[in-house]
Amino acid sequence: MTGRWDGVDVHFGEEGGRLTYGSYLRLEQLLDQQRLESDPPAHDELLFITIHQVYELWFKQVLHEMTASRDAMLAGQLWKAQHLLRRVHTIERTLIQQVDVLETMTPQDFGEFRHRLSPASGFQSVQFREIEFLSGAKDPSFVKRFRGLSAAETARLEQRLAEPTLWDAFLGVLESAGFSTADEDDLRKALQTVAGDRSSFAEIWELAEALVQHDELAAAWRARHVVMVERMIGTKPGTGGSSGAGYLRSRLDLRYYPLLWHLRTSL
Ligand code: HEM
Numbered sequence: 001m002t003g004r005w006d007g008v009d010v011h012f013g014e015e016g017g018r019l020t021y022g023s024y025l026r027l028e029q030l031l032d033q034q035r036l037e038s039d040p041p042a043h044d045e046l047l048f049i050t051i052h053q054v055y056e057l058w059f060k061q062v063l064h065e066m067t068a069s070r071d072a073m074l075a076g077q078l079w080k081a082q083h084l085l086r087r088v089h090t091i092e093r094t095l096i097q098q099v100d101v102l103e104t105m106t107p108q109d110f111g112e113f114r115h116r117l118s119p120a121s122g123f124q125s126v127q128f129r130e131i132e133f134l135s136g137a138k139d140p141s142f143v144k145r146f147r148g149l150s151a152a153e154t155a156r157l158e159q160r161l162a163e164p165t166l167w168d169a170f171l172g173v174l175e176s177a178g179f180s181t182a183d184e185d186d187l188r189k190a191l192q193t194v195a196g197d198r199s200s201f202a203e204i205w206e207l208a209e210a211l212v213q214h215d216e217l218a219a220a221w222r223a224r225h226v227v228m229v230e231r232m233i234g235t236k237p238g239t240g241g242s243s244g245a246g247y248l249r250s251r252l253d254l255r256y257y258p259l260l261w262h263l264r265t266s267l
């Protein structure tokens, strides 16, 4: 910035032609990534692409925060793990609310370009599956069922399958506090003890609550997504080759941390 605040010759961001807003954020590249499949262009396809790209940007951020939260747990920095999970929750609430924007598209307007999308589908979102794996729901069959993955994408999924999950890291936290997590019975007892003595185990309890919150928000997204799908395509099969809403309904009961949910019954 040069010049005077109150004068006319104020030139923000022009110091020697270095960093600018657009160059820092790589806007030329970012804003040039929306290519429609429909021809002539269907009006709503830009919204459809933009929404998905925004989801993928947030997925990237969520993975960044979840990975750091996991590593903080492994390093015994419980306050940090919880701080980062709170940010994840806030992003996840945003991801659920964003469905509202896409629902301003009618089924008729979606129908103008939907036939062009097959066999592509959200089922092929690598980052979405990475989030599931890192959360604790590792299912190698998804890697096999993906068609058309690049070598780099396959490597990312394999890495997520191999590395510790948030749940693994949480078990490490319990072990560091002196609990046995050798079998499910020991684990149930440990969780019961933590829940029953919150003044002694405040940080561990809060961390468990943060994991439950993450689990609940993921479930809320699945529920929101399937209702949107029913609104958009009814009971038609999906472009990705599944039964559509039927398949998505079969995934509604997925929970990352069933033991933290079972615990509720005995509190
Ligand atoms: C018009 C809006 C949408 C419709 C009609 C729709 C429809 C579907 C259908 C039918 C499936 C099942 C797979 C298949 O295609 O056979 C699916 C899966 C999926 N969709 Fe969407 N979707 C929509 C928007 C979105 C958005 C905005 C996202 C955000 C990234 C998304 C992410 C996903 C994911 C991650 C899956 C895999 C879910 C799983 O395996 O549990 N979808 N979608």
Ligand SMILES: N[C@@H](CC(=O)c1ccccc1NC=O)C(=O)O
Binding pocket: 052, 114, 117, 120, 121, 122, 123, 233, 237, 238, 239, 240
């Ligand atoms: N599977 C959707 C199409 C769809 O929504 C989609 C297509 C390509 C890329 C991402 C998508 N989003 C979620 O599935 C359908 O069957 O209508």
